[in-house]
Amino acid sequence: MADPLSPLSRLLAEVRSCQACPDLPQGPRPIVQAHSAARILIIGQAPGRRVHATGIPWNDPSGDRLRGWLGVDRAGFYGPSFAIIPTGLCYPGSGPRGDLPPRARCAPLWFARLRAQLPAIRLTLVIGQYAQAYHLGTPARGAVAPNVRRAADYGAFWPLPHPSGRNNQWLARHPWFQAEIVPALRARVAAILAGEPVL
Numbered sequence: 001m002a003d004p005l006s007p008l009s010r011l012l013a014e015v016r017s018c019q020a021c022p023d024l025p026q027g028p029r030p031i032v033q034a035h036s037a038a039r040i041l042i043i044g045q046a047p048g049r050r051v052h053a054t055g056i057p058w059n060d061p062s063g064d065r066l067r068g069w070l071g072v073d074r075a076g077f078y079g080p081s082f083a084i085i086p087t088g089l090c091y092p093g094s095g096p097r098g099d100l101p102p103r104a105r106c107a108p109l110w111f112a113r114l115r116a117q118l119p120a121i122r123l124t125l126v127i128g129q130y131a132q133a134y135h136l137g138t139p140a141r142g143a144v145a146p147n148v149r150r151a152a153d154y155g156a157f158w159p160l161p162h163p164s165g166r167n168n169q170w171l172a173r174h175p176w177f178q179a180e181i182v183p184a185l186r187a188r189v190a191a192i193l194a195g196e197p198v199l
């Protein structure tokens, strides 16, 4: 159990009480998972409606698909080896084309402070266009496929497409992702979780 007086626990309490975006359509509810021993960091975009309702990150079909890509079950995913910090920590609401982008003020406010409390991270998964634009500095549009194709170039960062069902066409158009990238990703994750040395 986490020490309630540790710097990370105190920071998480501060994050979870954030009210910086009072105009969020369903109000602030920051959703983040972090443990000081975490070895794999998952940076997604922002919680969806179901995640907002339950308060559990990736607790939806996108999460099921992501766990399949990683080769981990729910117990492992929600255990201390994984930290989960979306680019925007609260549900931003939805528009005609799906969920809105993460709130722009969120990552500059919280990400670096949270990341500083995670010294054991060995792999950072950067999921979706908004997360990649912020954390990898790539264009917000049209960069996901080249980013994912060049995952090996990013070293300890691993760009991924969003596992949402809205991306089924993207996945169908890029069969190399499932055939080549997913097995390599699974092997890297398994090695890190087993404590093996990886590049």
Ligand code: SF4
Pocket: 015, 018, 019, 020, 021, 022, 028, 029, 030, 088, 089, 090, 103, 105, 106, 107, 109
């Ligand atoms: S989106 Fe981020 S900055 Fe805005 S209220 Fe939620 S935690 Fe705070």
